[in-house]
Amino acid sequence: MTSRSPNSDGAKAFQWLVTVMGASHLAFVAAVGRLRPEHAVADLLIVGLAWAGPAPRRFLRGAFPLWLTGLLLDTQWLWLGLxxxxxxxxxxxxxxxxxxxxxxxxxxxxxxxxxxxxxxxxxxxxxxxxxxxxxxxxxxxxxxxxxxxxxxxxxxxxxxxxxxxxxxxxxxxxxxxxxxxxxxxxxxxxxxxxxxxxxxxxxxxxxxxxxxxxxxxxxxxxxxxxxxxxxxxxxxxxxxxxxxxxxxxxxxxxxxxxxxxxxxxxxxxxxxxxxxxxxxxxxxxxxxxxxxxxxxxxxxxxxxxxxxxx
Structure with a gap:
């Protein structure tokens, strides 16, 4: 019986976290009628990188804050009324x-x-x-x-x-x-x-x-x-x-x-x-x-x- 390493578990958790966040954001902007081509590119890219292998995933781990930044800036309209x-x-x-x-x-x-x-x-x-x-x-x-x-x-x-x-x-x-x-x-x-x-x-x-x-x-x-x-x-x-x-x-x-x-x-x-x-x-x-x-x-x-x- 082989045991799973903590690093392997962490990588899987990160892959699924990114997948859920990317898919959820894409579904959200589509549902509210704000879907643009760059949304699809960015969201599908991070999901693809998450599952593409160790090197792409290493890039994604470091660059993930850039995607989060895009998410923040793109959803300003949600809270402008506040x-x-x-x-x-x-x-x-x-x-x-x-x-x-x-x-x-x-x-x-x-x-x-x-x-x-x-x-x-x-x-x-x-x-x-x-x-x-x-x-x-x-x-x-x-x-x-x-x-x-x-x-x-x-x-x-x-x-x-x-x-x-x-x-x-x-x-x-x-x-x-x-x-x-x-x-x-x-x-x-x-x-x-x-x-x-x-x-x-x-x-x-x-x-x-x-x-x-x-x-x-x-x-x-x-x-x-x-x-x-x-x-x-x-x-x-x-x-x-x-x-x-x-x-x-x-x-x-x-x-x-x-x-x-x-x-x-x-x-x-x-x-x-x-x-x-x-x-x-x-x-x-x-x-x-x-x-x-x-x-x-x-x-x-x-x-x-x-x-x-x-």
Missing amino acids: RGPVHTGQLWELERALFPAPGGLTWPAFFASHTHAVLDFFCGFSYAAYLYEVFALALLFFFRKHPRFERLCWAFFLVNALGLVTYMLYPAAPPWYIMKYGPGPADLTAPPSPAGTARFDALLGIHYFAKFYARNPNIFGAMPSLHASYPVLVAFQVRRHSRAWRVGTVAFAALVAFSAIYLQHHYILDVVAGVSAALAASLTVEYAFSRRGAPAAASMPLMPGGDSRA
Whole structure:
């Protein structure tokens, strides 16, 4: 008689957990009439990975927080009715008092009438690439068998959870909304807007941001800026690696932070809050992994022959 190992039992439990969650989510969005092709792809992918073998399952164990994040963001419409009163003019006035732009404007309003095609291109590009940077680093960590793979994925989940909780407790209108509708009572029927990113679309003759923001279920999620958060997560994860990694990721984080303001999607205050949320999430995950006794990640380079610093 052979005995089952605890690892084997744990793998089976994980396989069935993923299968039930993926199938349940797919059935739910189909039942409520919100099924999109990406739902089917994501849900069927995680179920397939769970049963495809040890290596795919190892990837899924680390990347599972990414699927959970997608689930959180995609189901915002379920709880939007529970959020508190929407704040419209408060951030606008506080921003103008703390960070006044020429003419007594906020900086998003100033940049709305001071644009340049070069800035439109680079800011639009960074605003599109910010999410792919996270996924690219996660894949690099996985294929390099780097212990920071799981840490990055869990930090990504946590910073999004912090953002969504804040959206519930302090729903706030973005600058483009105030510039279009004013600081009065919130118009809950106002459609989402690509704001300044529409100039990037026009520059390239595409509709990327128009389609991206058309699917946004919550336009009153200015505070914090998760656009500013994601590149900070990446910079935090590579902070002990080569100077090229550190300088490159910090520079990209700074570009995205500027873009959030230049494109009228966020205030400086939102960016500061987004950076703070990213650091809080990263440090919390670091502490949790250190308590778990996870292997140290400082000594392993990202690329063959690369350096890393403790």
